Amino acid sequence: MSGDTLRQLPLAERHRELGARFAPFAGWAMPVQYSGIVKEHHAVRERAGVFDVSHMGRLFVSGAQAGRALRRAVTYNVEALEEGEAHYALMCNEDGGILDDLFVYRLASERYLVVNNAANASLGRERIASVLEPGVELEDRQESTVMLALQGPQAIAILSRVIDGEPPARRRCVEVDWLDSTLFICRTGYTGEDGVELVAPVEAGGALLERLVAEGVVPCGLGARDTLRLEAALPLYGNDIDTDTSPWEAGLGFAVSLDDGAEFAGRAALATVHESPPERKLACLQAQGRGIMRAGCSILHGGRTVASMSSGGFSPTLGVSIGMAYLPVELAQKGTELEVDVRGKPLAVAVVPRPFYRRKRAGQT
Amino acid sequence: MNTPTDLSFSKEHEWVRAEGDIATIGVTDYAQDQLGDIVYLDLPSPGDSLSQGAKMGEIESVKAVSDLYAPAGGEVLEMNQAAIDAPELVNEEPYGRGWLVKLRLSDPAQMDSLLSAEAYDELITREMEENTD
Structure with missing residues (x-):
C-alpha cells in the first residue's frame, strides 16, 4: 500500500470517527465520503455540509x-x-x-x-x-492551520450562531477572534451554494468542526465536492483547465486583467490570444438517457469525434449524467445534440446552458 | 456485513440463489457498500447466453464503474427492470429487491465452484484488512 507516503489531514482521526472513507488525492489521504455521496450532496443543496479542504x-x-x-x-x-x-x-x-x-x-x-x-x-x-x-x-500556513468549507443554504445562519457575529458579504473576507484564535472567514466556495471557507489554527479548527457537526452540519467528502462543483459547472484544474486551455475558452476571462499595465507571467501571450474570439468553448452536456459519461469519453457529431469530456459524472440533483467538454463554438450552442462514447456504447447528450445548477437567491422561490 | 447463509458467492462479489436449474444473481452487501451510491446498471437481456466467469454487464456508482461477471453459466431468463429503473434498490436490498438477473443454469454442477457464506465472509474480511493497512 502507498498509504504511508500520503500526507494526513491534521483532523484525520476525527474524520475517521465521523465515518469517513479515505482515498488518495493529490498526495493526501482525503475523506471521499461519510454517509454517502448522494446524501452529502443533497445535504449541501438543501441544508448545510462541511468539507475539510486542508489539502489546499x-x-x-x-x-x-x-x-x-x-x-x-x-x-x-x-x-x-x-x-x-x-x-x-x-x-x-x-x-x-x-x-x-x-x-x-x-x-x-x-x-x-x-x-x-x-x-x-x-x-x-x-x-x-x-x-x-x-x-x-x-x-x-498549510501545516499550522486547517481549512474547512461550510456550504449550503443554511450555512450563513449556522455560522452566525457559532461565531456569534455576522459573516462577511459575498466574496468578502474577515478575520474574527474565536476561542482565543484568529478565524479567517471568506464568503466563497466550490459548490454553487452560499457558504464560507474558514481557515483556523489546527486546534481551533478542530473545535469549529465539532461545533458545526453539533449544529447538524453534515460532514462531506471529496465525492460530493466533485458532484456539487460539476453541477455548478466550476472548472477543476487538471480536468477542465490546464496548460492547453485558454482562460476565455474556459469562460474564465473575468480572472484576467490585461488593462492595468502590469507585467505578469503569460501576459504577452494572453494579450495575443485575447485578440481573436475563441474557436472552442467549455460547454455543458446533459445525458438524454441512462448511462454515465466520464472524463476522457469521446464526443461524436455526425459520426466524427469532435472533442473529449473534460469532466463527467452523475448529477444527484438532475438524476442523470452531466459533463463538460471543449466543443467547437458552432456546436457549443444550447440544444446541439451529440453522442458520447461510453466504453463502446453510444449515449445521446444535448448541450444545455451553463451552469447545470444555479442556487435560488434571497427573494426567489 | 450481512451475508445470508443460504446463498453461494463468487470472488467477484456476486451472490447466487439456485432453485433447481434456475439461478437468481445479484451483488453482495459488501459490494454495494464498497461501490457507494449505485446510479446505473447495464444488464444482459433475456435470451443472452452467458458462460461462467464472462463479463455480463456493468454496475456504476457515483464514484466509478465496475464490471459484472456471470458467477455461473446459462441463458438469461429475466433482468430486474425495477433495479434498472431505480438502481438505489441494489444499495437498499442487495439480497432482495435489488437482485439483477435470473438464469437457467447450463450446468448446475458449476454451483460447486462457488464460495459458501462462511468462505465469502473470510474473503471480505481479508479485503477489508488490506484496505485499512
Whole structure:
C-alpha cells in the first residue's frame, strides 16, 4: 500500500470517527465520503455540509508592497482589490497556459491570502517566492492551520450562531477572534451554494468542526465536492483547465486583467490570444438517457469525434449524467445534440446552458 | 456485513440463489457498500447466453464503474427492470429487491465452484484488512 507516503489531514482521526472513507488525492489521504455521496450532496443543496479542504495551499503574503509583488505572479489585478475583498485568479506560464487556478483574498491593505490547488501548492509557492521584493514576506500556513468549507443554504445562519457575529458579504473576507484564535472567514466556495471557507489554527479548527457537526452540519467528502462543483459547472484544474486551455475558452476571462499595465507571467501571450474570439468553448452536456459519461469519453457529431469530456459524472440533483467538454463554438450552442462514447456504447447528450445548477437567491422561490 | 447463509458467492462479489436449474444473481452487501451510491446498471437481456466467469454487464456508482461477471453459466431468463429503473434498490436490498438477473443454469454442477457464506465472509474480511493497512 502507498498509504504511508500520503500526507494526513491534521483532523484525520476525527474524520475517521465521523465515518469517513479515505482515498488518495493529490498526495493526501482525503475523506471521499461519510454517509454517502448522494446524501452529502443533497445535504449541501438543501441544508448545510462541511468539507475539510486542508489539502489546499494557504499562502500569506504581507508587506508594504505585497499587492504589487503578488500582482506579478497572477493574472488578476489583485492590487485593486479592496480590503476584505476576494477574487478568482489564475497562474499562467509564459505561453499563457494555465498552471493553476486560485483565490486571492485581501485581508488588509498590506496582507493577502492565496488559496491554491493541493496538486500545485508547491508550484504556487515557488512562483510567488520568485516575485517577492524587499519587505514582502511569504508565509506558508498549510501545516499550522486547517481549512474547512461550510456550504449550503443554511450555512450563513449556522455560522452566525457559532461565531456569534455576522459573516462577511459575498466574496468578502474577515478575520474574527474565536476561542482565543484568529478565524479567517471568506464568503466563497466550490459548490454553487452560499457558504464560507474558514481557515483556523489546527486546534481551533478542530473545535469549529465539532461545533458545526453539533449544529447538524453534515460532514462531506471529496465525492460530493466533485458532484456539487460539476453541477455548478466550476472548472477543476487538471480536468477542465490546464496548460492547453485558454482562460476565455474556459469562460474564465473575468480572472484576467490585461488593462492595468502590469507585467505578469503569460501576459504577452494572453494579450495575443485575447485578440481573436475563441474557436472552442467549455460547454455543458446533459445525458438524454441512462448511462454515465466520464472524463476522457469521446464526443461524436455526425459520426466524427469532435472533442473529449473534460469532466463527467452523475448529477444527484438532475438524476442523470452531466459533463463538460471543449466543443467547437458552432456546436457549443444550447440544444446541439451529440453522442458520447461510453466504453463502446453510444449515449445521446444535448448541450444545455451553463451552469447545470444555479442556487435560488434571497427573494426567489 | 450481512451475508445470508443460504446463498453461494463468487470472488467477484456476486451472490447466487439456485432453485433447481434456475439461478437468481445479484451483488453482495459488501459490494454495494464498497461501490457507494449505485446510479446505473447495464444488464444482459433475456435470451443472452452467458458462460461462467464472462463479463455480463456493468454496475456504476457515483464514484466509478465496475464490471459484472456471470458467477455461473446459462441463458438469461429475466433482468430486474425495477433495479434498472431505480438502481438505489441494489444499495437498499442487495439480497432482495435489488437482485439483477435470473438464469437457467447450463450446468448446475458449476454451483460447486462457488464460495459458501462462511468462505465469502473470510474473503471480505481479508479485503477489508488490506484496505485499512
